[in-house]
Amino acid sequence: MKVRRYKHARRFLSFYKNNYQFRPPYQILIDGTFTNMALQYKINLKEQIPKYIGEEVQLLTTKCAIAEMENLGSDLYGAMSILTRFKVRKCPHHGKPVGASECLLSMLSESNSHHYFIATQDPDLSRHLRKIPAAPLLYINFNAIVLEKPSMVSQKTAESKITSKLAPSAEEKDTLKKLKQRFLPQNERKRFKKKRPKGPNPLSVKKKKKKQSESNVLNSLPGREGSKNRKRKRRKKKLTSQVE
Ligand SMILES: [Zn+2]
Incomplete structure (x- = not known):
């Protein structure tokens, strides 16, 4: 004790x-x-x-x-x-x-x-x-x-002091910005921008295509003509579930 x-x-x-x-x-x-x-x-x-x-x-x-x-x-x-x-x-x-x-x-x-x-x-x-x-x-x-x-006041004041110490000051932020501009010329930054992926997630697009082609293959199989309506219905269901 x-x-x-x-x-x-x-x-x-x-x-x-x-x-x-x-x-x-x-x-x-x-x-x-x-x-x-x-x-x-x-x-x-x-x-x-x-x-x-x-x-x-x-x-x-x-x-x-x-x-x-x-x-x-x-x-x-x-x-x-x-x-x-x-x-x-x-x-x-x-x-x-x-x-x-x-x-x-x-x-x-x-x-x-x-x-x-x-x-x-x-x-x-x-x-x-x-x-x-x-x-x-x-x-x-x-x-x-x-x-x-x-006390809580003592602890919180100490915490905020530490946070403000670690965060860059307005002056430091300005210096960082200038440094970035100097070391990263305009055309260089543009080149980096081009590398970014555009449009929707390519994986989701691929998935859709795959499903459609799959059903097409099934429909085109011999002996499946009679069940065309049933297949179409199922496809619609799949599509609605995808939307959801
Ligand atoms: Zn006194």
Whole structure:
């Protein structure tokens, strides 16, 4: 179980590295819901996150996330005190703190160009993160840290990036056209055109002729004169079935 969890983490990390240029040290923005859960399961985040990710990490938070925990009172003092041990990353809410989830979302904006990971247990924040391409999400499931599988938005955006990379650009298409014109002169192209088969499929034409000749041979055979009408009828049937 433990091995599978680590394998998944490696695979998902490779996805973010290959498709979105994530590089260590990975910057992990943490909120109070995550430290609170870590406290409940006695998980030492400074030890366990780098061990799980397998590469260098920076554990970060924001002033807004700390302020939110301070406002929630003494019950969450432990979770707040863990949060204050992390580096504080500057957010755009100087002097006017907002909720932790709003703050962390503003740090990522639309494309997460700074390559942040978010560590949270907040279901609303997680739902929003899944709509942003390349927003890795860490959460705690029972006593284990888990990197969530890349969201559908992340996967589809990565796929479309690959497709657009492989397809020739307008400039490349133009160059190809010019090259073709240069290496394939006008009369040469005409010659190739002549080689193309014309008219209906020659096999079907041949078949028709064969049937007609067959029936003619039968009709012309001696002793078959009396059955001429029957033969004609059968031929008509064959023809109608061919039309069908
Ligand atoms: Zn903030």
